[in-house]
Amino acid sequence: xxxxxxxxxxxxxxxxxxxxxxxxxxxxxxxxxxxxxxxxxxxxxxxxxxxxxxxxxxxxxxxxxxxxxxxxxxxxxxxxxxxxxxxxxxxxxxxxxxxxxxxxxxxxxxxxxxxxxxxxxxxxxxxxxxxxxxxxxxxxxxxxxxxxxxxxxxxxxxxxxxxxxxxxxxxxxxxxxxxxxxxxxxxxxxxxxxxxxxxxxxxxxxxxxxxxxxxxxxxxxxxxxxxxxxxxxxxxxxxxxxxxxxxxxxxxxxxxxxxxxxxxxxxxxxxxxxxxxxxxxxxxxxxxxxxxxxxxxxxxxxxxxxxxxxxxxxxxxxxxxxxxxxxxxxxxxxxxxxxxxxxxxxxxxxxxxxxxxxxxxxxxxxxxxxxxxxxxxxxxxxxxxxxxxxxxxxxxxxxxxxxxxxxxxxxx
Numbered sequence: 001x002x003x004x005x006x007x008x009x010x011x012x013x014x015x016x017x018x019x020x021x022x023x024x025x026x027x028x029x030x031x032x033x034x035x036x037x038x039x040x041x042x043x044x045x046x047x048x049x050x051x052x053x054x055x056x057x058x059x060x061x062x063x064x065x066x067x068x069x070x071x072x073x074x075x076x077x078x079x080x081x082x083x084x085x086x087x088x089x090x091x092x093x094x095x096x097x098x099x100x101x102x103x104x105x106x107x108x109x110x111x112x113x114x115x116x117x118x119x120x121x122x123x124x125x126x127x128x129x130x131x132x133x134x135x136x137x138x139x140x141x142x143x144x145x146x147x148x149x150x151x152x153x154x155x156x157x158x159x160x161x162x163x164x165x166x167x168x169x170x171x172x173x174x175x176x177x178x179x180x181x182x183x184x185x186x187x188x189x190x191x192x193x194x195x196x197x198x199x200x201x202x203x204x205x206x207x208x209x210x211x212x213x214x215x216x217x218x219x220x221x222x223x224x225x226x227x228x229x230x231x232x233x234x235x236x237x238x239x240x241x242x243x244x245x246x247x248x249x250x251x252x253x254x255x256x257x258x259x260x261x262x263x264x265x266x267x268x269x270x271x272x273x274x275x276x277x278x279x280x281x282x283x284x285x286x287x288x289x290x291x292x293x294x295x296x297x298x299x300x301x302x303x304x305x306x307x308x309x310x311x312x313x314x315x316x317x318x319x320x321x322x323x324x325x326x327x328x329x330x331x332x333x334x335x336x337x338x339x340x341x342x343x344x345x346x347x348x349x350x351x352x353x354x355x356x357x358x359x360x361x362x363x364x365x366x367x368x369x370x371x372x373x374x375x376x377x378x379x380x381x382x383x384x385x386x387x388x389x390x391x392x393x394x395x396x397x398x399x400x401x402x403x404x405x406x407x408x409x410x411x412x
Contacts, residue, residue, distance in 0.1 A: 001071065001094050001112070001115070001116060002094075003085075003089045003094050003095045003096065004095070004096045004097070004098070004109065004112070005082065005085045005086055005089060005095050005096075005097065005098060006082040006085070006086070006098045006099065007082065007086060008086045008089060008090070009086070010082050010083040010085075010086040010087075011083065011086035011087045011089070011090045012083075012087075013083040013087075014054075014057070014081070014082075014083035014084040014085070014086050014087025014088070015087045015090070017053075017054035017057075017081070017083065017084055017087070018054050018057045018058055018061070018084065018087055018088075020054065020348075021054045021055050021058055021348040021351075022058055023348075024347075024348040024349050024352070025055070025058060025348050025349070025351070025352035025355075026352065026390070026391070026394035026395075027352045027353060027356040027387060027390045027391050027394065028058060028059065028062055028352055028355055028356060028359070030390050030394070031062055031066075031356060031359055032061075032062045032065055032066075035062075035065070035066040035067075036065045036066065039065075039066055039067030040066060040067060040363065040366075041063060041066045041067040041068035041362070041363075041366065042067030042068075043067070044067070044068045044069070044119045044120055044366065045068070045069045045071075045116055045117060045118045045119050045120070045142075046063055046068040046069065046070050046071070046118060046119070046120045046121070046122065046362070047071045047072075047073075047113040047114065047116050047118035047120075047121050047122075047128060048060055048063075048070065048071070048072045048073070048113075048121070048122045049072075049073050049074070049075045049110065049113060049121070049122070049123050049124060049125075049127055049128040050072070050074070050075050050122060050123075050124040050149060051074065051075055051076055051079040051080075051124060051337075051340050051345055052072060052073070052074040052075075052079065052080040052081060052084060052085055052088075052095070052097045053079065053080075053081045053084055053340070053344060053345055054081070054084050054344075054348075055345065055346070055348055055351040055352075055355065056072075056351075056355070057072075057084050057087065057088050058355075059351075059355040059358065059359070060072050060088060060093050061088075061091060061093070062355075062359065063359070063362070064091075064092065064093055066359075068120075069116075070093045070094070071093075071094045071095075071096070071112075071113050071116045071118070072088060072093055072094070072095050072096075072097070072113075073095070073096040073097050073109040073110060073112065073113045073128075074097040074101075074106075074109070075123075075124040075125050075127060075294075076125075076294075076336055076337055076340060076341070077099070077100055077101045077102075077103075077106055077336075078099065078100060078333060078334065078336050078337075078340070078341035079336075079337060079340035079341060079345070080097045080098060080099045080101070081099065082098060082099050085097050085098070094116070096108075096109035096112040096113060097109055110127055110128055110131050111131070111136065113128060114128065114131060114132060114136045114139045117139060117142045118139070118142065118143060119142055119143060119144050120143070120144055120145065120146060120362050120365060120366065121143060121146035121147075122146060122147050122148075122149065122358055122362065123146060123147070123148050123149065123153055124148070124149040124150050124153060124294075125149075125150055125152050125153045125156075125294040125295070126148065126152065126153035126155075126156035126157060129146065129148070129153070129156070129157065129160075129170070130156065132167070133160060133165065133166075133167060137167075140167045140168070143167070143168050144168065144365060144366065144369040145168045145169040145170060145171070145365035145366075145369050145372065146168065146170050146171075146362075146365065147170060147171040147172075147173045147358055147361035147362055147365065148170055148171070148172055148173060148174060149173055149174060149354070149358065150174050150294055151174055151180075151184070151215065151216075151217070151270050151294070152270040152293065152294035152295065153174070153294070154172045154174050154175060154376065155270060157170050157172065157376045158376055161374075161375055161376050166374045166375065166376070167374060168369075168374055169365060169369060169372035169373060169374055169375060169377060170365075170375075170376050170377070171361035171362075171364060171365060171376075171377050171378070171379055172376050172377065172378060172379075173354070173357045173358050173361045173379065175378055175379075176357045176361075176378065176379045176383075176384050177381070177384045177388075178353045178354070178356065178357050178384045178387045178388055178391075179353065179354045179357045180216045181216070182350050182353050182354070183346060183350050183351070183353065183354040184215070184216035184217045184220060185216045185217070185219055185220035185223075186220055186347075186350055187220070187345075187346030187347060187350035187351070187354075188216075188217040188220045188221060188268070188292060188339065188346070189217075189219075189220025189221055189222075189223050189224035190220075190224055190346070190347060190350075191339035191340075191343055191344070191345055191346045191347065192220075192221050192224070192266060192268075192290075192292045192338055192339045193221070193224050193225065193228060194339065194343045194344075195290070195332070195333070195338040195339040195340070195341070195342035195343035196264065196266075196288075196290055196332065196338060196342070198317075198342050198343055199290075199315070199316065199317040199318055199332045199333065199338070199342040200288065200318060200330075200332070202288075204225065204228040204229060204230050204264070205228055205229025205230065206229060206230070206231070207230050207231070207263035207264055208230070208231050208233060208261050208262050208263045208264075209222075209225040209230040209231065209232050209233065209262070209263065209264045209265075209266065210233045210234075210235060210255075210258045210259075210262035210264070210265045210266070211225065211232060211233070211234050211235070211250075211266050211268060212234075212235045212255065212265065212266065212267040212268060212269055212274045212275065212298070213235075213236065213267065213268040213269035213270070213271075213274070213293075214234050214236050214238075214241040214242070214244060214245045215241065215268070215269075215270075217268045217292060217293075218234070218268040218269075219248075221266055221268055221292060222234060222245070222248070222250055223248075225266075226249075226250075230264075231251075232250045232251070233250065233251045233252070233253060233258050233261070233262065234250045234251070234252050235252070235253065235254060235255045235258055235274075236252060255274070255275065255279055256278065256279065256282065259275075259279040259280075259282040259283050260282050260283070260284075261284075262283065262284075262287060263284075263286070263287065263288065264287075264288045264290070265287065265288065265289045265290070265299075266290050266291070266292055266338075267289075267290075267291045267292065267293055267298035267299060268291075268292045268293055269293055269298060270293050270294060271293070271298065272295075272297040272298065272300075273297070273298075273300050274298040274299065275289060275298065275299045275300065276300040276303055277300060277303035277304070277306070277307060280303070280304055280307055280323070280329060281307070281323075283327070283329055284327070285323075285326070285327035285328050285329075286328060286330070287329050287330070288330045288331075288332065289304075289329065289330065289331045289332065289335070290331070290332040290333065290335075290338040291332075291333075291335050291336065291337065291338060292337060292338055292339060293337075294337065296334060296335040296336045297335075298335070299331065299335045301331065301334075301335050304321055304329065304331070305321065307321075307323065307324070308321040308322055308323055308324075308329075309322050309323070309324055310322045314330075317332055317333045317334075317338075317341060317342045318330055318331075318332055319331045319332075319334070352391070353387060353388075353391060356387045356390070357379060357383075357384070357387065360379065360383045360386075360387070361379055364379065364380070364383070
């Protein structure tokens with residue numbers, strides 16, 4: 001299959017980016033070293049739909065070196081880095097992705113990844129999984145199983161499973177300890193604010209920051225906002241998470257109240273219509289809206305536009321919506337993932353853990369698919385433990401071990 005990318009001549013800087021992150025991904029390097037010789041994925045065709053940047057490029061390369069034929073496409077039109085895509089093509093991986101592609105092109109690229117007749121899939125957000133369960137059911141006969149990277153995608157998978165429609169086993173990589181405890185919390189926490197600050201060049205300290213959603217991603221975003229000196233407000237629909245936010249030292253209130261005082265609003269829920277036409281009229285002039293959930297539906301952009309007299313780009317990744325009363329509301333990165341559309345995504349050391357989970361999730365599916373049902377599974381705890389052990393060893397950290405007497409006492 002022939003790749004579809006912006007320009008192969010962009011590859012040199014893409015190689016530099018990939019080589020840079022490899023220096024800080026010791027777990028993936030250990031996996032690559034171990035499995036490049038044995039090639040346990042030989043004969044498998046792997047379609048990956050994920051944010052196409054340097055860390056994911058290295059993951060794709062590790063899969064290729066472990067024996068798989070790999071096709072890679074983006075999971076968000078604004079997160080693809082064209083130079084990285086070009087570098088991957090030069091490294092022998094088929095790519096269908098361009099930065100800022102249209103919706104039609106995005107769907108074309110997803111279909112191209114399905115045309116590859118994958119035996120295994122890695123998804124980020126559930127788009128390729130949804131495709132093979134709807135208009136491309138012809139691909140199901142080849143698929144042994146897959147894994148899902150993010151909370152939104154896992155929600156979609158569990159809905160399929162609940163309806164009895166899930167057609168193959170899937171590992172919820174997002175729900176592994178070595179994913180959500182670090183990627184969702186520390187990765188999202190750092191990268192979202194890098195994206196906001198890169199887009200706006202404004203100070204965070206002293207501002208009222210409203211975090212919508214207090215799951216692991218919301219916890220990370222709130223923690224980092226607090227560290228930057230913001231006055232953090234949390235909005236929630238879950239009473240337990242709301243109490244947790246209160247005990248963590250944050251103010252909690254409904255969005256209708258937060259809208260009146262917020263300076264920066266960040267949605268991190270995985271749901272739709274979190275900030276809507278009900279809230280925009282309440283906001284002060286200069287309010288900044290951004291999203292760190294997978295899809296661009298958490299801020300209702302059509303309603304915002306319908307209430308505005310003009311919409312224009314005022315700097316890269318910043319749009320100004322002028323209201324009828326003269327107020328200006330700003331939207332970052334078209335409401336898409338601000339950390340990837342305005343930044344480089346999660347730090348390499350964080351994705352080192354997440355992509356190790358992905359590798360072993362695919363390996364687990366491959367070696368156990370005959371006895372797995374069409375359900376959403378968690379990765380076995382011993383795999384998460386092994387990943388953590390490799391990571392600790394790579395950073396020179398040792399821990400204690402239980403004695404046989406202690407194991408007996410605990411009933412292990």
